[in-house]
Amino acid sequence: MPDKLSSIPDEWFNRDFAEQWDKTALAGNHTRAEHLDILLSIVSKEYQAGKTILDLGIGSGQIEATIFAQRPEADIVGVDYSPAMLELAQKRLGSFLDHCVIIQHDFRDLEKLYLPQRQYQIAISVQALHHIPHQNKLELFKYVYRILEDDGIFLLSDRIAIDTAHLSHLYITLWERLEQQAQIKSGWSGEYYLQRLPQKADYPATLEELLTWLREAGFHASCLYLQMDRTLIAGIKNKTSRTTK
Ligand SMILES: C[S@@+](CC[C@H](N)C(=O)[O-])C[C@H]1O[C@@H](n2cnc3c(N)ncnc32)[C@H](O)[C@@H]1O
Numbered sequence: 001m002p003d004k005l006s007s008i009p010d011e012w013f014n015r016d017f018a019e020q021w022d023k024t025a026l027a028g029n030h031t032r033a034e035h036l037d038i039l040l041s042i043v044s045k046e047y048q049a050g051k052t053i054l055d056l057g058i059g060s061g062q063i064e065a066t067i068f069a070q071r072p073e074a075d076i077v078g079v080d081y082s083p084a085m086l087e088l089a090q091k092r093l094g095s096f097l098d099h100c101v102i103i104q105h106d107f108r109d110l111e112k113l114y115l116p117q118r119q120y121q122i123a124i125s126v127q128a129l130h131h132i133p134h135q136n137k138l139e140l141f142k143y144v145y146r147i148l149e150d151d152g153i154f155l156l157s158d159r160i161a162i163d164t165a166h167l168s169h170l171y172i173t174l175w176e177r178l179e180q181q182a183q184i185k186s187g188w189s190g191e192y193y194l195q196r197l198p199q200k201a202d203y204p205a206t207l208e209e210l211l212t213w214l215r216e217a218g219f220h221a222s223c224l225y226l227q228m229d230r231t232l233i234a235g236i237k238n239k240t241s242r243t244t245k
Contacts, residue, residue, distance in 0.1 A: 012131075018084035022060040028186040028193075029127075030178040031227040035157045036063065036126070038225055038232055043122060044070040046153060051121035052077055054147070056140065057128020058102065061089030068096045075099050077115055080128075081106040108136045110143050120147050126157045130204040134213075137205060141217035145237055154219060154235035161204040162229045164194050174228045197229075207231055 011017040026032055040063070047053060049071075058064065058078025067074050078100060080086055086102055093100055105113050107129075123144045129137055144154050162171060172190030179186060188196070197204075205213075207223055210233055214221035219235030226232075 012082035012085055015084040015087075018060065018082060018088060022062070022085075022088050025062060026184050028188065029230075030182040030184075030186075031230045032127075034227070035225065035230060035232050036066070039063075039124065039126065039155050039157055040066050040070065042153070042155060042234075043067060043124065046122060047071050047074060048121055049073050050119070051075070051149070052118035054115070054120050054123040054144070055079070056107065056123065056125035056144070057131075058089055059085045059126075059128070061092040061100075063124070063126055064089070064096070064100060065092055068093070068099070072096075073099075075118070077101045077103065077118065077120075079103045079105050079107070079113065079115075107132050107140055110136075110139055113143070115147060119149050121149055121152055123148060123152070123154045124157075125155075127159065129156065130159050130202050133203050134205055134209070137203075137210075138213045138216065141213050141219070141235075145218040145235075148237045150238060152237045154214070154237070156210065156214075156231075156233045156235070158210075158231065158233075159204050159229055160210065160231050161206045162197075164197065168194055171228060178228065204229070207233075 043053065052075045053067065055063065055076060055078040058080045064076055064078065067076065076099060078089065081104060083104060086104055089102060090097065101116055103115070129140065148154065164171060171194060175190035175193045179188065207226065211221050211223065214233065214235045219237060221233060221235040224232045224234050
């Protein structure tokens with residue numbers, strides 16, 4: 001464990017950083033596997049052939065590889081600003097690239113984001129939006145609401161801001177429990193994990209903020225899953241409510 005914490009930038013444009021992230025995506029992120037499993041089970045069940053899934057922050061294509069394994073007919077449009085990550089996605093997705101349009105674009109410049117004309121049924125975003133400032137998050141939620149078809153689903157999985165000023169002792173216990181159960185150990189103590197968070201050059205929002213902005217954008221939004229500082233939120237764009245049979 002490093003004993004001195006300095007600012008920890010994410011260097012998505014650096015090829016070595018991108019390759020390293022891709023190889024170690026589960027390290028120090030003990031809940032990623034479970035969050036992805038839940039998100040992917042929803043996508044696999046809800047996806048309607050012929051429609052399109054939009055991934056905001058497709059990165060190295062790890063999630064698409066699983067979507068195509070479960071639903072090989074899926075049609076995906078993925079957006080990300082990092083050429084290094086997109087290169088990895090292209091290598092990973094190989095023959096599925098016929099079903100996957102990749103667009104290099106920065107979410108902070110939505111006015112110039114032109115997506116192919118499709119029926120966007122599902123939008124997903126995993127561990128990407130905490131990298132953009134809050135105002136851009138709200139604009140992006142409005143954009144996603146606009147492009148989704150009626151009954152479209154937005155699944156947002158991300159790291160959120162937590163109240164470490166008042167609840168740090170409780171979060172330390174949660175981290176240590178996760179670390180103990182993890183197959184891939186980080187070697188970090190709970191104190192180290194919490195001290196590291198504000199050093200990161202990013203903009204996590206609280207769960208309440210994300211839900212508020214999603215609702216402001218027009219979605220019916222709820223938190224589906226929450227573990228410590230990682231959440232999975234669903235937003236639905238519908239005019240009518242659904243009843244279970
Ligand atoms: C932690 S990775 C997650 C990748 C993928 N969603 C996954 O979970 O496997 C975050 C991704 O967000 C992308 N990203 C960060 N800021 C961005 C921005 N302003 N515009 C577009 N993409 C961005 C990065 O390039 C990176 O690929």
